Amino acid sequence: MATIHANGIDIYYRQEGDGPDLVMIMGLGAHSGAWLLNAPALAKHFRVTTFDNRGTGRSGAPDEPYSIAGMADDTAALMDAIGIEKAHVLGASMGGMIAQEFAIHHAPKVDRLVLACSRAKTGDLRKRISLAQRALWEADVPRDAIAAIQQPFGRTTATLQDERLPMDLLALGAKDPYPIAKHAYLRQLDATMAHDTTGRLATIAARTLVLVGAEDILTPPYESVELAKQIPDSHLRILPRGGHGFSGEYPQDFNKAVLEFLQA
Numbered sequence: 001m002a003t004i005h006a007n008g009i010d011i012y013y014r015q016e017g018d019g020p021d022l023v024m025i026m027g028l029g030a031h032s033g034a035w036l037l038n039a040p041a042l043a044k045h046f047r048v049t050t051f052d053n054r055g056t057g058r059s060g061a062p063d064e065p066y067s068i069a070g071m072a073d074d075t076a077a078l079m080d081a082i083g084i085e086k087a088h089v090l091g092a093s094m095g096g097m098i099a100q101e102f103a104i105h106h107a108p109k110v111d112r113l114v115l116a117c118s119r120a121k122t123g124d125l126r127k128r129i130s131l132a133q134r135a136l137w138e139a140d141v142p143r144d145a146i147a148a149i150q151q152p153f154g155r156t157t158a159t160l161q162d163e164r165l166p167m168d169l170l171a172l173g174a175k176d177p178y179p180i181a182k183h184a185y186l187r188q189l190d191a192t193m194a195h196d197t198t199g200r201l202a203t204i205a206a207r208t209l210v211l212v213g214a215e216d217i218l219t220p221p222y223e224s225v226e227l228a229k230q231i232p233d234s235h236l237r238i239l240p241r242g243g244h245g246f247s248g249e250y251p252q253d254f255n256k257a258v259l260e261f262l263q264a
Contacts, residue, residue: 009074011059020111023051025092037251049079088110097118103208107203107205213238
């Protein structure tokens with residue numbers, strides 16, 4: 001684990017494993033620690049690089065406008081700084097948005113591409129949800145209360161119907177040693193609301209897996225269907241169980257799907 005200075009900010013990253021390079025990009029408000037149930041398993045087959053996006057974890061968090069394309073440039077700058085010429089790239093949720101822009105603007109750096117629980121454009125309903133999220137943060141609602149409100153959007157019924165598990169997950173989240181700053185969360189949130197790669201996805205040359213859980217209500221499967229339709233060399237896979245947080249809720253299913261694609 002180390003920190004480098006690239007693209008105007010400090011970027012914290014971690015590498016583990018040996019083999020072909022795999023760069024993993026996390027989603028809104030989360031840092032690289034959210035890959036805990038995925039990166040070690042994938043590192044048995046790849047040299048895995050995880051990092052904290054601009055605004056999260058131990059990376060820089062300037063209070064200025066963020067953009068998805070700008071965070072793709074952060075990813076490219078990190079790869080250049082640590083000597084990765086080309087890698088498989090996996091992005092989840094906002095990380096999938098970043099991965100789309102990365103594949104469009106930094107095509108020579110991409111081997112295979114995995115877009116998990118992501119979308120090409122933020123639709124009207126998702127923008128309304130984002131505005132509600134923004135209102136909660138601006139009102140300084142306690143973080144644990146916001147996390148509780150968001151649980152049904154990221155977890156499946158199987159988890160939410162368990163008597164203790166949701167509370168255990170909230171308690172675990174409250175212990176995060178690197179919680180995101182309010183301004184950084186709002187900057188990232190605004191970047192996701194402006195995201196739109198429609199009309200440009202056809203330029204992605206990388207072989208692509210579009211992956212989503214059948215129970216995802218934040219990025220419903222139809223959005224992944226549209227993504228796959230627009231990317232020329234793409235394969236759509238809808239896992240039979242799993243919501244928006246399927247990489248953590250059903251990590252074995254997620255990891256298996258990623259490995260099958262990258263090793264095919």
